[in-house]
Structure formats: structure tokens, C-alpha cells
Amino acid sequence: MRACNLVALFVYCIWKICKLVQACLRRLRVHGKVPAADPEAPLAKVKKPEAACTAPVRQTTFHIDDLPRKFSYDEIRAVTGDFGTMVGRGGSAEVFRGLLDDGTAVAVKRITSYKPVGEEDFLREISIVANVHQRSLVRLLGYCLLQGRPGDTHGQYLVYPFFENGSLDWWLFNGEERRRLLPWPTRRRIAVDVARALAYLHHECRRQILHLDIKPANILLDGSFLAHVSDFGISMSIAQDLTSVDTCGRGTPGYMAPEIWFSSLSTKSDVYSYGMTVLELVGGRRGYQASRDSSETPDFLARVVREKMVRGELKDVVDAAMAPVDEREVEAVLKVALCCVQHQRELRPSMVTVVDMLEGRVTADLPP
Ligand SMILES: Nc1ncnc2c1ncn2[C@@H]1O[C@H](COP(=O)(O)OP(=O)(O)OP(=O)(O)O)[C@@H](O)[C@H]1O
Ligand SMILES: [Mg+2]
Secondary structure, three states, X not given: OHHHHHHHHHHHHHHHHHHHHHHHHHHHHHHHOOOOOOOOOOEEOOOOOHHHXXXXXXXXXXXXXXXXXXXXXXXXXXXXXXXXXXEEEOOOEEEEEEEOOOOOEEEEEEEOOOXXXXXXXXXXXXXXXXXXXXXXXXXXXXXXXXXXXXXXXXXXXXXXXXXXXXXXXXXXXXXXXXXXXXXXXXXXXXXXXXXXXXXXXXXXXXXXXXXXXXXXXXXXXXXOOOEEEOOOXXXXXXXXXOOEOOOOOOOOOOOOOHHHHOOOOOXXXXXXXXXXXXXXXXXXXXXOOOOOOOOOOOOHHXXXXXXXXXXXXXXXXXXXXXXXXXXXXXXXXXXXXXXXXXXXXXXXXXXXXXXXXXXXXXXXXXXX
16 A cells, blocks of 8 residues: 555656646747747736847837827826825835826826836737726726836836725725625625626637736725726736746735646636635635745635534634625635635636636535
8 A cells, every 4th residue: 555655656746747847848948939929829928038128129110909098108197196196006016096187086007117028019918908898807098108218117007997995905904894894795796796807807808818916905896895806917917028928926925826836827827816815805814924824825724714614613714794694605605715726726617617606506515
């Protein structure tokens, strides 16, 4: 028996090493040459060769349809009152409140991790993101690109609608008072709307889009606490590189699928992040904080929820601030989340199946 285990372990190690070598070779191939533009490739991002980041931008003549409104830098300054009200700051951007001439409230995102990028690539990606229309996806209203201004470190701005209730993380992780304002029906609706938005990006767009950074900070809430998924595609690719395919190591720790480190990404990586987000939404607590306790792994919350569920102690992992809850509904949603965070990505459901599970058309069983 022990010999059998050893053989199985040996075969597993060999298989793992082969996968790693394959991934490295694939990466080397991608880095060795500029990938040909593949119109059918998912809108995920591959690192371009270093030369592409440092070489001066080539002026090309091109035409891209369906771009959103182009703002001049002076217009951006006027809209934001000279960047007077900052509403948030992320790893790669600062966000300012603004007002358009017609009275529309907007959020202007100033990309801070600036790397010169090709104007054509930038605009092409902008046009793809701007033309995705779904109720729960944040629309891109406009952009400003200060390409080629020497010494300018803040060359890219994105203009979005303003969401008055900010991001979901602000409500979930800042005390019980705020969490009480998110009762169960509101949270359930957020889970369903985000799932539908992702299913749309993955399966209904002409060109498949991977989000790659699903987390409560990227779910914005309007005045009625309806969810709007932000930051799909564009801001991450600006922060890293544009038009990519090899997407190794993207996202935010705690929400990233385990395969993100050693293989190419797929829609199932978003499914994992979605599952983690739902566990936090129902639990009203962060699933994982890298610095808190070194014994905690990113799937800590998932393991705790699963154990409690098996023991019939669900109450311990459900945010008491949203009481009263429909326990059967909560249990069903948690089962879906646990299906989504399975380590083997083949076992995770697609986002379309997730929507079917949440809406009761498909049964979600507790994964092993
Ligand atoms: N359209 C918007 N309306 C209102 N507030 C917004 C809007 N967009 C962003 N914010 C606020 O600005 C904060 C920072 O957003 P940003 O996307 O730059 O960072 P992040 O999502 O927290 O992290 P990162 O994108 O670096 O992973 C958000 O958490 C949110 O509070
Ligand atoms: Mg964000």
C-alpha cells in the first residue's frame, strides 16, 4: 500500500514538473516574440517584450470604431475640479469625483502605475471594454491619454459613472453598523447580479473577457445597493501591459485561483475569485489577510465554512449582522461558493451554471 502511495506521489510530481516546464516554455515563447493579434483570443493580457515598454511610441495611422468620449487633459481637470475630491485609491490608481457639463456624476480614475503603452493597443482595448453593455457591469464613459508627453507620469485617465455607495468592501469590512445596512436579500441580489455580469463577460461577449480581479473592492454599489462590477479588462492591462494572453500572477491575494501562479488563466480563475467574494459577502469578514496569521492559507474561510456546514453549525459562519436570514437560501448560496473555490479548476462550475444554481435551476451539492 505504502509502495503504491509512493508510486502515485512520484507520478504526480513528474506530472507537476512537466506542467511547470510547459508553462515556462509557453512563457518563453510569448516573451520571445510579439504575439500576433488574435481577434478570438480572450481579453486577457500577456506581458509584452521589455522593448515594447521602453521604446518610444511609434506613430501609426489607424482607425478604431466605437471609442467612448475622448477628454482632453484640461477637460479632465475641469470635470474633477482640479482633482479636488479623491474618493478612493487602489494599487494602481487614484479615483476622483467629478461632474460632467450635463450634470452626470462621474468617477475619474487616474492610473498611477504608468508605463508608456502603444496608443493603438490602448484605444483598441478601450473600445472593447466600452462596448460591453450589461446592467451590472460598470460602463466606461470616456478616457484621456497623454501619450508621449515627456516627464508626464500620469498619462492615463478613465471616466466612469459615479456610484454613490462606493465599493462593497467598505460596507463589509468596516464594522457591524455598516454590515447591518446590507441585509440578506441585498447580499443575495449582489451575488446573483455579479454572477450574471461574469457569465456575460465569459460567454456572451463577441470576444471573451476575463475579469481577473473579482473582489469586493471591485463591486460598486449604487444608491439602491445594486451591484456593478468594475475594473474588467482595462485598468489591469494598463497597469501591467496591454493585449495579453499569458496572465501569470494577476489579481489580488486571497481571491486568486491557485493555478494563477503556474498555468495560463481561464474563466475558471474568475469563478474561484467569485466564490471567495461570496464567502466574504455571506460571512461579513475577510477570508484571508496575508499578514494576520501565517498559518492561514488563502482558502482558510472556505475550509472553515465547509467544516461548519458538515457539522450543521452554519450560524457560526454567517454574518449575524444580516439577521434574520432564510437559512435554506444562505446554505444554497454557500454551497455554490464552495463549488467555485475548488482547487481543481475543472471541477468548478462555469459562471452560467453558477447563475443556474443561484436561481434554483441546477442543484449545488457540497463538494467533497
Ligand atoms: N465609479 C466609482 N464610483 C465611486 N467610487 C469608486 C468608483 N470607482 C472606484 N471607486 C472607489 O475608489 C476605490 C479605489 O478604486 P480602484 O479600482 O482604484 O482600487 P481597488 O479596486 O481597491 O484596487 P485595485 O484596482 O488596485 O486592485 C474603490 O475601492 C472605490 O471605493
Ligand atoms: Mg478597482
